[in-house]
Amino acid sequence: xxxxxxxxxxxxxxxxxxxxxxxxxxxxxxxxxxxxxxxxxxxxxxxxxxxxxxxxxxxxxxxxxxxxxxxxxxxxxxxxxxxxxxxxxxxxxxxxxxxxxxxxxxxxxxxxxxxxxxxxxxxxxxxxxxxxxxxxxxxxxxxxxxxxxxxxxxxxxxxxxxxxxxxxxxxxxxxxxxxxxxxxxxxxxxxxxxxxxxxxxxxxxxxx
Numbered sequence: 001x002x003x004x005x006x007x008x009x010x011x012x013x014x015x016x017x018x019x020x021x022x023x024x025x026x027x028x029x030x031x032x033x034x035x036x037x038x039x040x041x042x043x044x045x046x047x048x049x050x051x052x053x054x055x056x057x058x059x060x061x062x063x064x065x066x067x068x069x070x071x072x073x074x075x076x077x078x079x080x081x082x083x084x085x086x087x088x089x090x091x092x093x094x095x096x097x098x099x100x101x102x103x104x105x106x107x108x109x110x111x112x113x114x115x116x117x118x119x120x121x122x123x124x125x126x127x128x129x130x131x132x133x134x135x136x137x138x139x140x141x142x143x144x145x146x147x148x149x150x151x152x153x154x155x156x157x158x159x160x161x162x163x164x165x166x167x168x169x170x171x172x173x174x175x176x177x178x179x180x181x182x183x184x185x186x187x188x189x190x191x192x193x194x195x196x197x198x199x200x201x202x203x204x205x206x207x208x
Contacts, residue, residue: 056205063197067096068113073136078206089199090190097188100125101135103145107175107182108164109157124153139184146181154180 050058064074081091096102101116104125110116117135119125125132126146127139139145147157161177169175170192175182 053205053208056201059198059201060205063096063199063202066113066195066197067099067102068117069096075206078202082206087190089203092202093190093193093197093199094188095138097193098138098140098184099135100127100132100137100139100145103139103173103182103184107145107169107173108167108177109147109160109180109182111160111163115160119153119157122153124148124150124157141184141186143184144181145183 060074064071069077077095078088078092081088081095084091097106101110101113101120104110104119105113105116110119120135120137121133123131123133124147126148127137128144129146131148147153157180161180169182170188172184172186172188172192173182174185
């Protein structure tokens with residue numbers, strides 16, 4: 001599955017806020033957006049007033065970049081959300097949050113979603129004791145997440161746990177970091193998702 005291979009810090013600067021794409025670097029003095037608080041490019045320092053369409057587009061781009069998706073993948077998630085009963089924007093966020101790579105990240109077993117994607121893709125993750133190597137795999141309520149008992153992978157994940165010790169996992173997840181496992185207690189609700197996004201603008205964009 002395709003992914004954006006461009007500089008992560010450039011994406012944060014384009015959106016004008018931290019998207020936490022580089023793990024612990026985002027909370028250190030090395031964070032690019034702290035040093036250059038303007039958009040990248042020759043004319044990045046010039047501020048322009050966005051139209052309604054521009055605001056909607058930026059919100060969609062921000063959400064895509066947070067979860068590391070390309071346009072086609074994101075459209076598929078939106079189409080799936082639109083078919084579900086409930087508020088389309090909330091269903092979209094729920095679909096994105098229940099991606100396996102995001103769950104591994106939220107549990108603190110990876111420093112960033114990109115790293116979580118690698119961990120899943122390399123076959124280290126077990127869902128209900130069965131290996132799953134698809135980052136976009138959608139977890140369900142009561143699913144249990146654990147890891148292959150390989151010494152190399154377990155040491156790497158333990159290092160990540162130390163690096164993310166100050167990060168709290170969301171209430172819809174239950175994490176046992178001592179035993180390197182976790183559980184999906186329930187599906188996430190809108191109040192569980194604290195990212196600075198306005199999903200309604202994304203819905204309006206795709207409804208044009």
